[in-house]
Amino acid sequence: QKEVEQDPGPLSVPEGAIVSLNCTYSNSAFQYFMWYRQYSRKGPELLMYTYSSGNKEDGRFTAQVDKSSKYISLFIRDSQPSDSATYLCAMSVTGANSKLTFGKGITLSVRP
Amino acid sequence: EAGVAQSPRYKIIEKRQSVAFWCNPISGHATLYWYQQILGQGPKLLIQFQNNGVVDDSQLPKDRFSAERLKGVDSTLKIQPAKLEDSAVYLCASSPRTGGGETQYFGPGTRLLVL
Numbered sequence: 411q412k413e414v415e416q417d418p419g420p421l422s423v424p425e426g427a428i429v430s431l432n433c434t435y436s437n438s439a440f441q442y443f444m445w446y447r448q449y450s451r452k453g454p455e456l457l458m459y460t461y462s463s464g465n466k467e468d469g470r471f472t473a474q475v476d477k478s479s480k481y482i483s484l485f486i487r488d489s490q491p492s493d494s495a496t497y498l499c500a501m502s503v504t505g506a507n508s509k510l511t512f513g514k515g516i517t518l519s520v521r522p
Numbered sequence: 523e524a525g526v527a528q529s530p531r532y533k534i535i536e537k538r539q540s541v542a543f544w545c546n547p548i549s550g551h552a553t554l555y556w557y558q559q560i561l562g563q564g565p566k567l568l569i570q571f572q573n574n575g576v577v578d579d580s581q582l583p584k585d586r587f588s589a590e591r592l593k594g595v596d597s598t599l600k601i602q603p604a605k606l607e608d609s610a611v612y613l614c615a616s617s618p619r620t621g622g623g624e625t626q627y628f629g630p631g632t633r634l635l636v637l
Contacts, residue, residue, distance in 0.1 A: 414564075416564075441622060441623070442622050442623035451630070451631075451633075452630055452631075453526070453613055453615070453628030453629050453630050453631050454565065454613075454628045455627075455628065456625050456626070456627075459623075459625065461623060498564050498565075500564070502622040502623060503622050504621075504622040504623070505621065505622055506620055506621045507570070507572070507577045507578060507620050507621065508621060508622035509567050509570060509578060510565075510567070510626065512564030512565050512566075513564050514562065514563050514564050515562075515563070515564050
């Protein structure tokens with residue numbers, strides 16, 4: 411079992427749809443949970459960041475972490491064509507020198 | 523603030539040749555990372571530097587890959603000799619400090635194709 415599993419894609423939705431992206435993980439020591447967005451031929455950029463459990467909202471984006479289920483989600487409301495990208499979940503433990511473990515990524519396409 | 527710079531952006535070589543990638547992190551960032559991203563997969567950490575010291579190179583194929591960070595700033599990643607399975611995007615990232623939860627800032631990557 412991989413440390414981080416991400417729902418397979420690709421995913422295509424119409425503009426304005428609500429999008430749900432999910433990851434599961436096996437390492438209960440993970441405390442930091444992130445979502446990176448990667449446009450084609452670009453490097454990943456941090457989109458959302460959550461420490462431990464709970465929800466975090468930023469504009470149209472909401473990140474949820476359920477540590478009891480080892481499950482994280484990213485919701486995108488009122489999706490736009492500009493949201494078309496690959497979304498990567500990433501996690502790390504606390505402590506110095508800890509590293510990010512990424513999911514495989516899911517490619518989202520928002521149709522106008 | 524200038525972002526992470528990488529060069530070249532694209533490289534095509536034949537197997538068994540050598541190749542080198544260069545990275546200039548964000549000014550003042552102590553930690554530098556090299557990742558390998560194979561098509562359809564997430565980035566995999568190859569090596570992490572804190573200033574000019576290696577923090578983690580556990581997933582670096584040391585028989586063919588090497589990396590250095592000169593004077594704690596720029597870094598070079600080398601592959602010698604290259605194999606077909608090294609075809610990937612090589613991403614460099616930097617962060618102000620090391621440690622869990624630190625935001626990493628990624629460069630645009632170097633796309634390597636090994637024929």
